[in-house]
Amino acid sequence: MGASLVPSPAFVGFYLFSFIALCLLPGLALSKDEGITRHYKFDIKLQNVTRLCHTKSIVTVNGQFPGPRIVAREGDRLLIKVVNHVSNNISIHWHGIRQLQNGWADGPAYITQCPIQTGQTYVYNYTIVGQRGTLWWHAHISWLRSTLYGPLVILPRRNASYPFDKPYKEVPIIFGVWFMHCHLEVHTSWGLKMAWIVLNGKLPNQKVLPPPADLPKSYRQNKALQIKLQNVTRLCQTKSIVTVNGQFPGPRIIAREGDQLLIKVVNHVQNNITLHWHGVRQLRTGWADGPAYITQCPIQTGQSYVYNFTITGQRGTLFWHAHISWLRATLYGPIVILPKPHVPYPFPQPHKEVPIIFGVWFMHCHLEVHTSWGLKMAWVVMDGKLPKQKLLPPPSDLPKC
Numbered sequence: 003m004g005a006s007l008v009p010s011p012a013f014v015g016f017y018l019f020s021f022i023a024l025c026l027l028p029g030l031a032l033s034k035d036e037g038i039t040r041h042y043k044f045d046i047k048l049q050n051v052t053r054l055c056h057t058k059s060i061v062t063v064n065g066q067f068p069g070p071r072i073v074a075r076e077g078d079r080l081l082i083k084v085v086n087h088v089s090n091n092i093s094i095h096w097h098g099i100r101q102l103q104n105g106w107a108d109g110p111a112y113i114t115q116c117p118i119q120t121g122q123t124y125v126y127n128y129t130i131v132g133q134r135g136t137l138w139w140h141a142h143i144s145w146l147r148s149t150l151y152g153p154l155v156i157l158p159r160r161n162a163s164y165p166f167d168k169p170y171k172e173v174p175i176i177f178g179v180w181f182m183h184c185h186l187e188v189h190t191s192w193g194l195k196m197a198w199i200v201l202n203g204k205l206p207n208q209k210v211l212p213p214p215a216d217l218p219k220s221y222r223q224n225k226a227l228q229i230k231l232q233n234v235t236r237l238c239q240t241k242s243i244v245t246v247n248g249q250f251p252g253p254r255i256i257a258r259e260g261d262q263l264l265i266k267v268v269n270h271v272q273n274n275i276t277l278h279w280h281g282v283r284q285l286r287t288g289w290a291d292g293p294a295y296i297t298q299c300p301i302q303t304g305q306s307y308v309y310n311f312t313i314t315g316q317r318g319t320l321f322w323h324a325h326i327s328w329l330r331a332t333l334y335g336p337i338v339i340l341p342k343p344h345v346p347y348p349f350p351q352p353h354k355e356v357p358i359i360f361g362v363w364f365m366h367c368h369l370e371v372h373t374s375w376g377l378k379m380a381w382v383v384m385d386g387k388l389p390k391q392k393l394l395p396p397p398s399d400l401p402k403c
């Protein structure tokens with residue numbers, strides 16, 4: 003995204019700094035073999051849809067859920083006219099499509115375009131270059147992607163072969179989620195999009211253990227991981243952030259496969275806290291897993307809780323992070339699980355091990371809102387020197403704010 007791409011001065015100065023190195027894509031040559039132009043019309047409208055015995059009025063494309071299939075061949079141009087008949091603002095993203103010199107058709111609201119407002123129309127205009135396979139499209143504004151999505155099938159050029167044996171038949175299968183419970187819709191903004199309900203088995207070792215006595219209820223007591231505020235400076239900016247033991251990133255937890263971990267978390271801040279041990283299998287100990295309001299109530303100000311779990315059948319480097327609201331932005335750190343004593347690594351033993359943690363330091367609060375829409379990283383791409391390395395001018399119907 004170059005500065006020239008920003009449609010309004012309101013968004014100038016909108017940057018995300020991350021610890022991730024920038025790269026430039028090599029210029030991809032346009033093929034001489036021109037494709038055809040395919041026209042689609044997406045009428046965004048409400049539709050009553052019934053799934054799992056439950057009828058809801060949802061925002062759809064052409065009344066379909068999932069939305070219509072787009073089929074094109076590599077080299078084709080797509081002209082997809084989106085007409086917004088609902089009260090929500092809309093933008094559509096063509097997930098995985100390389101928008102060469104053409105960010106205007108990419109779709110993320112307030113990043114490459116302003117949304118298509120009620121009653122407005124916008125034509126997404128792009129050519130598929132150097133890509134084939136099945137991708138998908140979805141809304142790229144607020145949570146509308148939960149019902150606005152569909153497949154985008156790119157067949158090989160007419161006389162080109164598949165990169166595998168030509169299939170007898172092709173049937174796109176779309177996995178979706180039908181929300182029955184509003185509370186879950188809040189959880190999706192915290193990263194939870196799927197729930198498994200696991201019942202107790204018949205044998206004693208197939209049953210969930212009883213909850214620990216200190217499982218947060220509404221109040222309780224005492225320390226080891228101290229959750230506290232700390233002034234931290236990164237990229238010339240100092241902020242007071244929630245940390246573990248004043249460290250950012252948080253402390254490293256090192257264990258061996260088979261070890262039992264007892265991690266006492268003491269909350270000294272005003273926020274409610276839970277910690278999740280990302281990737282650690284919690285065999286029969288969901289109580290130590292951490293997602294707030296799912297496996298536990300949060301550890302409230304002044305309270306403490308001991309996460310008590312055993313590492314079984316796992317080694318490697320995982321990470322832990324807060325699992326409540328956006329506190330994971332600063333509360334995280336590595337969990338290193340070494341093999342059992344005298345057990346070799348599953349690869350040649352390294353000379354030295356250095357966990358490297360990638361993090362994001364938010365400079366601009368507006369960006370924190372974008373994270374709830376799925377955007378966690380931004381690339382700043384400048385125009386190159388040659389004509390094919392420059393962003394094309396915006397189309398005349400590009401929505402205005």
Ligand SMILES: *[C@@H]1O[C@H](CO)[C@@H](O)[C@H](O)[C@H]1NC(C)=O
Nearest residue numbers: 047048049050051058059060
């Ligand atoms: C959905 O159903 C409700 C209740 O039957 C009805 O009032 C509404 O007009 C329907 N909406 C659409 C878009 O068909």
Ligand SMILES: *[C@@H]1O[C@H](CO)[C@@H](O)[C@H](O)[C@H]1NC(C)=O
Nearest residue numbers: 079081125126127128394397
């Ligand atoms: C689509 O984009 C191409 C390349 O910028 C342009 O030549 C063409 O006129 C556009 N078509 C429409 C219908 O906007």
Ligand SMILES: *[C@@H]1O[C@H](CO)[C@@H](O)[C@H](O)[C@H]1NC(C)=O
Nearest residue numbers: 034035036037159160161162
């Ligand atoms: C595709 O192959 C057919 C038959 O082999 C040939 O007649 C046709 O000209 C080819 N088309 C292209 C675009 O190469």
Ligand SMILES: *[C@@H]1O[C@H](CO)[C@@H](O)[C@H](O)[C@H]1NC(C)=O
Nearest residue numbers: 230231232233234241242243
């Ligand atoms: C952070 O810095 C501010 C301003 O210097 C100061 O008032 C505050 O006490 C500091 N907070 C901590 C946790 O050190």
Ligand SMILES: *[C@@H]1O[C@H](CO)[C@@H](O)[C@H](O)[C@H]1NC(C)=O
Nearest residue numbers: 219220272273274299300302
């Ligand atoms: C903290 O959690 C308790 C228990 O769920 C809840 O009553 C309270 O409102 C929460 N406080 C904040 C600041 O979110």
Ligand SMILES: *[C@@H]1O[C@H](CO)[C@@H](O)[C@H](O)[C@H]1NC(C)=O
Nearest residue numbers: 211214262264287308310311
């Ligand atoms: C940790 O959990 C194990 C297994 O449930 C239990 O035997 C042990 O007493 C717990 N330890 C603490 C300190 O809570």
Ligand SMILES: *[C@@H]1O[C@H](CO)[C@@H](O)[C@H](O)[C@H]1NC(C)=O
Nearest residue numbers: 089090091116117119402403
């Ligand atoms: C729709 O987008 C416009 C332009 O950004 C904005 O002014 C308006 O508040 C948005 N409306 C809704 C309902 O979000």
